[in-house]
Amino acid sequence: xxxxxxxxxxxxxxxxxxxxxxxxxxxxxxxxxxxxxxxxxxxxxxxxxxxxxxxxxxxxxxxxxxxxxxxxxxxxxxxxxxxxxxxxxxxxxxxxxxxxxxxxxxxxxxxxxxxxxxxxxxxxxxxxxxxxxxxxxxxxxxxxxxxxxxxxxxxxxxxxxxxxxxxxxxxxxxxxxxxxxxxxxxxxxxxxxxxxxxxxxxxxxxxxxxxxxxxxxxxxxxxxxxxxxxxxxxxxxxxxxxxxxxxxxxxxxxxxxxxxxxxxxxxxxxxxxxxxxxxxxxxxxxxxxxxxxxxxxxxxxxxxxxxxxxxxxxxxxxxxxxxxxxxxxxxxxxxxxxxxxxxxxxxxxxxxxxxxxxxxxxxx
Amino acid sequence: xxxxxxxxxxxxxxxxxxxxxxxxxxxxxxxxxxxxxxxxxxxxxxxxxxxxxxxxxxxxxxxxxxxxxxxxxxxxxxxxxxxxxxxxxxxxxxxxxxxxxxxxxxxxxxxxxxxxxxxxxxxxxxxxxxxxxxxxxxxxxxxxxxxxxxxxxxxxxxxxxxxxxxxxxxxxxxxxxxxxxxxxxxxxxxxxxxxxxxxxxxxxxxxxxxxxxxxxxxxxxxxxxxxxxxxxxxxxxxxxxxxxxxxxxxxxxxxxxxxxxxxxxxxxxxxxxxxxxxxxxxxxxxxxxxxxxxxxxxxxxxxxxxxxxxxxxxxxxxxxxxxxxxxxxxxxxxx
Ligand SMILES: Cc1cc2nc3c(=O)[nH]c(=O)nc-3n(C[C@H](O)[C@H](O)[C@H](O)COP(=O)(O)OP(=O)(O)OC[C@H]3O[C@@H](n4cnc5c(N)ncnc54)[C@H](O)[C@@H]3O)c2cc1C
Ligand code: FES
Ligand code: FES
Ligand SMILES: [Fe+2]
Numbered sequence: 001x002x003x004x005x006x007x008x009x010x011x012x013x014x015x016x017x018x019x020x021x022x023x024x025x026x027x028x029x030x031x032x033x034x035x036x037x038x039x040x041x042x043x044x045x046x047x048x049x050x051x052x053x054x055x056x057x058x059x060x061x062x063x064x065x066x067x068x069x070x071x072x073x074x075x076x077x078x079x080x081x082x083x084x085x086x087x088x089x090x091x092x093x094x095x096x097x098x099x100x101x102x103x104x105x106x107x108x109x110x111x112x113x114x115x116x117x118x119x120x121x122x123x124x125x126x127x128x129x130x131x132x133x134x135x136x137x138x139x140x141x142x143x144x145x146x147x148x149x150x151x152x153x154x155x156x157x158x159x160x161x162x163x164x165x166x167x168x169x170x171x172x173x174x175x176x177x178x179x180x181x182x183x184x185x186x187x188x189x190x191x192x193x194x195x196x197x198x199x200x201x202x203x204x205x206x207x208x209x210x211x212x213x214x215x216x217x218x219x220x221x222x223x224x225x226x227x228x229x230x231x232x233x234x235x236x237x238x239x240x241x242x243x244x245x246x247x248x249x250x251x252x253x254x255x256x257x258x259x260x261x262x263x264x265x266x267x268x269x270x271x272x273x274x275x276x277x278x279x280x281x282x283x284x285x286x287x288x289x290x291x292x293x294x295x296x297x298x299x300x301x302x303x304x305x306x307x308x309x310x311x312x313x314x315x316x317x318x319x320x321x322x323x324x325x326x327x328x329x330x331x332x333x334x335x336x337x338x339x340x341x342x343x344x345x346x347x348x349x350x351x352x353x354x355x356x357x358x359x360x361x362x363x364x
Numbered sequence: 365x366x367x368x369x370x371x372x373x374x375x376x377x378x379x380x381x382x383x384x385x386x387x388x389x390x391x392x393x394x395x396x397x398x399x400x401x402x403x404x405x406x407x408x409x410x411x412x413x414x415x416x417x418x419x420x421x422x423x424x425x426x427x428x429x430x431x432x433x434x435x436x437x438x439x440x441x442x443x444x445x446x447x448x449x450x451x452x453x454x455x456x457x458x459x460x461x462x463x464x465x466x467x468x469x470x471x472x473x474x475x476x477x478x479x480x481x482x483x484x485x486x487x488x489x490x491x492x493x494x495x496x497x498x499x500x501x502x503x504x505x506x507x508x509x510x511x512x513x514x515x516x517x518x519x520x521x522x523x524x525x526x527x528x529x530x531x532x533x534x535x536x537x538x539x540x541x542x543x544x545x546x547x548x549x550x551x552x553x554x555x556x557x558x559x560x561x562x563x564x565x566x567x568x569x570x571x572x573x574x575x576x577x578x579x580x581x582x583x584x585x586x587x588x589x590x591x592x593x594x595x596x597x598x599x600x601x602x603x604x605x606x607x608x609x610x611x612x613x614x615x616x617x618x619x620x621x622x623x624x625x626x627x628x629x630x631x632x633x634x635x636x637x638x639x640x641x642x643x644x645x646x647x648x649x650x651x652x653x654x655x656x657x658x659x660x661x662x663x664x665x666x667x668x669x670x671x672x673x674x675x676x677x678x679x680x681x682x683x684x685x686x687x688x689x690x691x692x693x694x695x696x697x698x699x
Contacts, residue, residue, distance in 0.1 A: 092472050094580040102659035105636055106584055107468040114474070128400075129473045130496055358400070358430050 013326045013334060015162040017041055017277040018353035019127030021242040022116065022137045024274050024286045027154070031055045031122050035080060037070035039278050041126040045113065046070040050078035055122045056091040057113040063087070063095070069110065119143035121274070121286065127357065138244035142270045142290040149295040151305045152272065152288025155316050159323035161243055161277040162347065164285055167315055168245045168273055169203060169342035171235055177314050181215045181307070186233075194341040199241040199349055203342040207233040209254045215307060216251045219267045222300055223293045230254035231266070237342060241349050247271040268292045271308070281323060287312060371408060371463040372397060378458045379433070385517040387440040388485065389452050390425070392433060395462060401427040401434060403493040404469035404557075404585070409462040413446035420447040421587075423488035423559075424465055425518075426495070431465065437517055439485040445614045469559070469585040471496060476553035478504035479546070481568065483560020487517055489585050490559055494526060505549075509533040509541045509564070547571040550581075557583045562654060563592060570660075584656075588634030588673055591654040598649065598676040598692040602626065605698070610691075617671040621698070628671070629699050635673035642671050642696040649678045649692025671696075 025031075025040055025047055035048040037060050044060035046069040056078065060068045067084035074080050078091035088097040093112030095104050114125040114132035119140040125132035142148040157164055167173065175183040184207075192205040212220060212231045220227040231251035238246050252258035252266025269291045276284040289308045294300050336344060354360045380392040393407075401424040410417045422436035438451040454460070471493045478497055482490040487508060497504040506526050510516035513534055522530050533541040547568060550556055556572070558565055565584050572582045595613045600621065602609070611620040618640055621628055630640040635655030644651070644667055653663040654673040662668070676692035 090580055092580070094472075096578075096580045101638065101657070102662060103657060104579060106586070106656060107636060109470060111470075112472070130500055132473065 012162075012347075014160045014280055015347065015350060016280065016354060016359060017161055018242045018350060018357060019359075020125075020131050020357055021127065021353065022123040022125055022132075023243065023276040024121040024284070025055075025057055025115065025124040025276070026122050027286070028055075028117060028120050028122055033074050035070045035072060035074060037068060038284070040124060040284075041277050042279055043126065044068065044070075045124065046072075046080070047122065048074050048080060050074075050091055051076065052078075054078065054091070055115050055117055056080075057115050057122075057124050058089065058091075058093050059111040059113075061110065063108050063110050120288075138240040138274065140244060140246060140272050140274065142246065143272060143288060147295075148270065148290040148292055149297075149301060150269075150288055150290035151301050152286065153305065153309055155285040155287070155312055156278075157275075157283045157285045157316055157319050158281065159283060159319040160281055161275045161283040162350070163319050163322060164273075164275045164283055164315075165239070165243060165245065165346050166340070166343040167319060168247065169201070169237060169239060169346055170339050171205070171237065171247075172339050173315075173318075177318055178311050181311050182213050184210065184213045186210045188339075194345065196345040196349075201237075201239040201342055201345040201349070203235075203237040205235045206259055208259070212251050215311075216267070219269070219291075219304075220251060222297075223267050224253075224265075227253075232256075232258045234258065239342070239346055241346075241353060243275040243277075245271075245273045245275075247273070269304075281327075285312075285316075369466045369468070371466065373461055373463055375459050376409075376434070376462045378454045378456055378460065380456055381452075381454050384437060385519075386512075386515045388437055388515070388517045389440075390435060390437045390517070391451065391454060392435050393460065393462065394432065395434060395464070397464065398431040399464045400429065400431040401465035401492070402467055403471045403496045404489060405465035405467045405492075406469075406489070407434065407436065407462045407465055409460050411447040411450040413450060418445070418447055420451075421466075422451075423492075423585075425488045425491050427465070427492075434465070437485070437488050469557075469583065471557065472555065473500065473502075475555040475581075476503065477551070477555070478502060479550060479554060479556040480504060480506045481546070481556060481558035481560065481564075482506070482508045483558070483564045484510050484515070485517070486559035486561075486585075486587070487522075488559075490557065491518060491522065493557060494522070494529075498526060498529075505529055505531060507531045507533070507541065507546060509560070510535070512536045543567045543571050547575055547577070550575075550577055552578065552581075555581045555583060559585045559587070562586065586634055586636070586656055588654075591652045591673075591675060593652045593675075593677045593679070595652075595675055596677050596690060596692065598678075598690075598694065600676070601646075601693065601695040602698060603645075603695065611675070616673065617675060621671065626698060630672055633672045635670050638670060640670050640672040641668050642698050643668055644694060644696055646695035647676065647693070649676045649688070649694070651675075651694075652677050669696075 031047045035046050046058045046060040060070050062082040072081045072083040079088050081088045086099040090096050093110040095108030114129050116123045116134045118137050120143045123137050172188040175187045186207045190207045195202045209230045232254050233251045236248040250266050250268035256265035258266050272288045274286050289304045374397045376393040376395040379394050382390050384390040406421045406423040408421050411420050424434050425437050426435045438448050441448045480490045494506045533539050597612050600609050609620050609624045611617050631637045638657035652675045655670040676694045678688040678690050678692045
């Protein structure tokens with residue numbers, strides 16, 4: 001009998017997450033002088049701001065007896081005090097005061113994680129700190145650009161982070177999961193192109209001369225009051241490792257040249273998504289919807305945020321059910337279809353990152 | 365946080381043992397469960413002394429990317445109990461029980477400036493830090509001090525790698541280090557990492573405090589066995605337990621008491637935690653405090669000592685010329 005060795009684990013159902021990468025730890029406004037706790041990549045992290053406003057991330061367990069530092073309070077300058085026996089640490093995770101003795105134990109430290117504040121998020125590096133290059137923060141510039149307006153929320157998704165990435169890399173599910181808002185049958189009927197370049201993957205889909213689904217009709221009418229008629233619709237999914245997906249979406253009056261680059265007769269949005277593994281089976285899913293029209297309208301910002309929140313609630317439900325079914329059927333494998341090509345490239349890229357960290361074997 | 369330091373014991377194969385300086389052997393180990401070694405980390409391993417197993421720690425001088433090869437360097441300790449002598453007797457192919465790399469001396473990335481200070485064999489804990497800082501293009505100076513060039517491991521390699529960033533001070537060439545000058549170069553944005561004899565580290569710490577620099581920016585690791593004086597044999601009396609024990613040169617007071625059947629409290633066994641503290645009720649001689657748990661004030665008080673590392677010596681002033689006729693005698697109450 002010939003045994004064919006499988007060299008790829010591309011369809012692992014529960015993929016481990018690379019550690020040498022930036023993940024979003026939280027929205028900038030979530031991190032305050034009052035410490036908060038968040039589990040990131042399986043590790044509890046205490047997040048707070050220093051007196052001068054800098055974000056800090058420390059392991060959320062005191063060196064002494066592992067009491068959570070997030071239950072403690074921030075002190076002068078960049079320090080935080082353990083709530084249990086009062087050891088004080090600075091932002092580097094070093095003990096600056098041990099109340100019960102006159103000296104400081106040289107090994108009294110808690111891990112301090114590199115953080116970068118960018119694009120309205122606090123990013124954290126959970127892996128080898130010597131590799132934490134701020135230039136590697138994924139591009140989400142629309143979040144802070146003058147040309148874009150919008151807002152977002154966080155979903156606590158009860159599934160492996162890769163399932164969220166799969167969901168966003170293949171939008172044919174919109175027809176079925178989001179039938180009342182953005183779904184339409186042309187989605188699964190139209191052709192798409194997948195391109196992988198380095199740590200990036202792009203999936204592009206154009207639908208020509210179609211009816212705008214309810215969500216997009218409303219947006220068109222915000223910009224072009226009273227609009228009626230057919231549209232050309234696009235979805236350009238941009239993945240950047242490890243887990244950021246910004247989706248260039250929009251519709252324009254049919255035949256006005258949008259596919260060729262003239263989007264002036266349309267409305268354009270960017271669905272900004274970045275997924276942070278919480279555990280192997282849960283994720284913090286940070287998203288925002290940014291638009292490039294009616295920039296001053298807070299009403300539209302709120303309407304879009306609430307609307308997309310409703311749409312993503314449908315994904316959340318599906319993802320939770322999918323993870324539960326995966327766990328309930330340990331003997332069943334995934335099957336991969338042509339529509340999965342974007343998600344499959346993402347898995348390849350993540351696998352290469354895991355291999356470089358010597359952690360590919362950890363996937364099962 | 366102790367959790368990252370849970371010891372995973374495993375076997376390792378000795379690949380190579382070569383001398384790298386007078387009395388210092390470079391030992392290459394192939395662990396069976398490789399794990400990347402962070403700068404500042406060490407492995408614990410089991411040595412054999414007179415047929416008995418004992419634990420010793422050795423800093424990881426270098427390792428390859430995935431930790432499949434770990435290099436340590438061991439100095440043959442004068443007046444040794446025998447751990448380092450065992451290490452020098454290793455031959456390629458031999459197996460050892462070791463832990464994965466353990467971390468008590470982490471290097472923080474992102475400081476504005478670094479001074480790395482290695483005294484003698486302390487270079488083992490510092491060399492990897494210097495290599496990482498070089499790779500990160502950080503602003504660092506590596507200061508390496510020793511008694512004589514011949515006794516300083518890796519001088520040539522370090523000089524090749526670090527060029528002008530390496531500063532060497534050699535006692536027998538008359539170029540000894542001036543601690544005030546060294547600390548004088550540190551400012552509020554400088555982190556100083558050091559490993560070396562306790563005298564050197566005490567001097568740096570004192571100057572650091574005098575100059576009102578932030579203590580958390582002074583990082584050090586003790587190898588847990590150097591003192592201000594050479595170890596002497598001394599006698600310890602424990603009235604409460606009805607014990608009189610002789611502590612030989614090559615054995616700690618804690619071990620000697622344990623050997624005599626006293627149930628002692630301890631944890632780190634290297635002078636950091638203060639759990640092995642005993643109260644001194646009578647003393648003929650002086651205490652050679654070798655711990656980093658007490659402040660100078662507490663050490664001067666001389667009412668307590670950490671018996672895992674500290675010893676009694678005959679000199680009442682601590683100066684060697686005042687050494688009396690031995691042995692020192694100390695009476696204690698254990699915890
Ligand atoms: C984190 C760490 C990293 C280390 N890294 C290295 C390294 O890279 N290279 C290296 O060579 N060593 C290193 N050491 C020291 C090493 O672990 C051993 O202590 C050393 O090899 C001596 O062991 P030994 O059994 O030969 O001698 P020991 O018997 O331990 O004697 C060594 C010296 O200490 C004195 N002494 C002996 N026992 C005691 C005692 N209990 N209390 C006080 N003084 C005593 C002796 O008189 C002698 O001068 C490290 C120690 C630690 C804690
Ligand atoms: S647990 Fe934090 S000081 Fe004791
Ligand atoms: S056992 Fe920790 S100081 Fe002695
Ligand atoms: Fe969806």
